[in-house]
Amino acid sequence: xxxxxxxxxxxxxxxxxxxxxxxxxxxxxxxxxxxxxxxxxxxxxxxxxxxxxxxxxxxxxxxxxxxxxxxxxxxxxxxxxxxxxxxxxxxxxxxxxxxxxxxxxxxxxxxxxxxxxxxxxxxxxxxxxxxxxxxxxxxxxxxxxxxxxxxxxxxxxxxxxxxxx
Amino acid sequence: xxxxxxxxxxxxxxxxxxxxxxxxxxxxxxxxxxxxxxxxxxxxxxxxxxxxxxxxxxxxxxxxxxxxxxxxxxxxxxxxxxxxxxxxxxxxxxxxxxxxxxxxxxxxxxxxxxxxxxxxxxxxxxxxxxxxxxxxxxxxxxxxxxxxxxxxxxxxxxxxxxxxxxxxxxxxxxxxxxxxxxxxxxxxxxxxxxxxxxxxxxxxxxxxxxxxxxxxxxxxxxxxxxxxxxxxxxxxxxxxxxxxxxxxxxxxxxxxxxxxxxxxxxxxxxxxxxxxxxxxxxxxxxxxxxxxxxxxxxxxxxxxxxxxxxxxxxxxxxxxxxxxxxxxxxxxxxxxxxxxxxxxxxxxxxxxxxxxxxxxxxxxxxxxxxxxxxxxxxxxxxxxxxxxxxxxxxxxxxxxxxxxxxxxxxxxxxxxxxxxxxxxxxxxxxxxxxxxxxxxxxxxxxxxxxxxxxxxxxxxxxxxxxxxxxxxxxxxx
Numbered sequence: 001x002x003x004x005x006x007x008x009x010x011x012x013x014x015x016x017x018x019x020x021x022x023x024x025x026x027x028x029x030x031x032x033x034x035x036x037x038x039x040x041x042x043x044x045x046x047x048x049x050x051x052x053x054x055x056x057x058x059x060x061x062x063x064x065x066x067x068x069x070x071x072x073x074x075x076x077x078x079x080x081x082x083x084x085x086x087x088x089x090x091x092x093x094x095x096x097x098x099x100x101x102x103x104x105x106x107x108x109x110x111x112x113x114x115x116x117x118x119x120x121x122x123x124x125x126x127x128x129x130x131x132x133x134x135x136x137x138x139x140x141x142x143x144x145x146x147x148x149x150x151x152x153x154x155x156x157x158x159x160x161x162x163x164x165x
Numbered sequence: 166x167x168x169x170x171x172x173x174x175x176x177x178x179x180x181x182x183x184x185x186x187x188x189x190x191x192x193x194x195x196x197x198x199x200x201x202x203x204x205x206x207x208x209x210x211x212x213x214x215x216x217x218x219x220x221x222x223x224x225x226x227x228x229x230x231x232x233x234x235x236x237x238x239x240x241x242x243x244x245x246x247x248x249x250x251x252x253x254x255x256x257x258x259x260x261x262x263x264x265x266x267x268x269x270x271x272x273x274x275x276x277x278x279x280x281x282x283x284x285x286x287x288x289x290x291x292x293x294x295x296x297x298x299x300x301x302x303x304x305x306x307x308x309x310x311x312x313x314x315x316x317x318x319x320x321x322x323x324x325x326x327x328x329x330x331x332x333x334x335x336x337x338x339x340x341x342x343x344x345x346x347x348x349x350x351x352x353x354x355x356x357x358x359x360x361x362x363x364x365x366x367x368x369x370x371x372x373x374x375x376x377x378x379x380x381x382x383x384x385x386x387x388x389x390x391x392x393x394x395x396x397x398x399x400x401x402x403x404x405x406x407x408x409x410x411x412x413x414x415x416x417x418x419x420x421x422x423x424x425x426x427x428x429x430x431x432x433x434x435x436x437x438x439x440x441x442x443x444x445x446x447x448x449x450x451x452x453x454x455x456x457x458x459x460x461x462x463x464x465x466x467x468x469x470x471x472x473x474x475x476x477x478x479x480x481x482x483x484x485x486x487x488x489x490x491x492x493x494x495x496x497x498x499x500x501x502x503x504x505x506x507x508x509x510x511x512x513x514x515x516x517x518x519x520x521x522x523x524x525x526x527x528x529x530x531x532x533x534x535x536x537x538x539x540x541x542x543x544x545x546x547x548x549x550x551x552x553x554x555x556x557x558x559x560x561x562x563x564x565x566x567x568x569x570x571x572x573x574x575x576x577x578x579x580x581x582x583x584x585x586x587x588x589x590x591x592x593x594x595x596x597x598x599x600x601x602x603x604x605x606x607x608x609x610x611x612x613x614x615x616x617x618x619x620x621x622x623x624x625x626x627x628x629x630x631x632x633x634x635x636x637x638x639x640x641x642x
Contacts, residue, residue: 006214013218
């Protein structure tokens, strides 16, 4: 009876954690995009308020280049994403219709461990993003919170830039 | 031998008409106790399952996708399970009445001792694996990682101190059990375990991902700690102090029973409310010079009559010898009553009581308290010489009152034979079965020195007695 109950409790825990598990699987392109989509919608409200293009040419660029669906050059702030290990915010640098750089303005820093993870994970995500030219990249295991928050902030910056990849 | 100790005026023994009814009542009580025991065991399993579930719900399985995270994952799991079991150890030692009435104090402590080493290993593994796992993540070797944790990370330096204390507590406990170091030394070292638990607490909340602010796992974990520490504080500090003040126990009489053996009778207020039973023990503290700083566990040597409590003590240690000098009127504080070496532990209507040396004390009190129909009980007393027979007269009187058979075995053990019998009885071919022919369908109560007790248990098991029929009280801490 005790064994059965214990197994049931563990199964419930497993089921509850299965979302994080699939998100973390390296080959899980589909589920990764799933998470970022939700991330996009949740940050939708915040991005409208907190995301702003720092370049003042962005609105003009949008009007002067109506044919191109591509974004204007400039630096775009992503939304501020809260995690339990601290807040994350990134800037996307768009140049010539491409993501040329991602600058981390703020990374998880709740404690030394978080700082260490941030310092390790952020460059890896950045290079993934620059290669893929998208915020829809696989999770870096061991830095799930940092990665997810980083990508969520980046997606809102790309949305603000009108970058569709 | 005469004694002025309180004991009940003999009552007419019960007749057998109600025997069947009583047998079912005993069975029912036993079944209820088994169910309570199952429930408590289930809670232990569930608590381990719950921490594993919390780990998985937090995405713990992701640690096992990548080989370089496995050490971290296993390290977190060992830490969680180790802490959970450490709290269970604390609860087992808290002397919570429900646990004492279900398993008995000695069984709870036996499990507590059994958990000691595994818990130490789990928490050691937690430390070492995370030194390796986080070391890999940061590109440091495990020693450098440990130093980084100690000097740079919040709450980690005290967590390492806690680890050191835990090692000290478990190692000294193991050494003490083997070498028989003093009770006082053991007690002080054990107080350090509270230090270890408290020092290890902060890092679980600040370093862990699972118990971060805003998670309900944090509340669960906190509740677990608060519950365990509160049960210890309430059951081992607040209740004993309140009970000692309420009953205002004072020594009323000190009687020499035999060379080096004294009976101490104490009187107090409203002693019925203690609901102490013959066979139970208390931790006693006599407020006399040179005494008050230590508490001693002694069994009652008479079933309480509501007005007084009596203990009989042999000159075992320094503390016991000085008991002779205790003056009437001395204030006594106590913790207890404890123990399931009582009539409540019965599983059948027949009983066999075996006592040796000072082990007679709980046997005598238990016999007095036991609900026995005529000819259902056998009492076997064992002494090595004529001085070793204190309280035997009282026990004889109780056997007459309850129509129980009494067998006495006096004399040393036979040379070169591993037996609990006297040389004479052994020579005559006596055994548990010849001394107590109904033993197979009886409850067997044993009290005496631990090696001797083990030999009686061995013989009982060879006769086919089940563990639940065997009740042994060991005089160690």
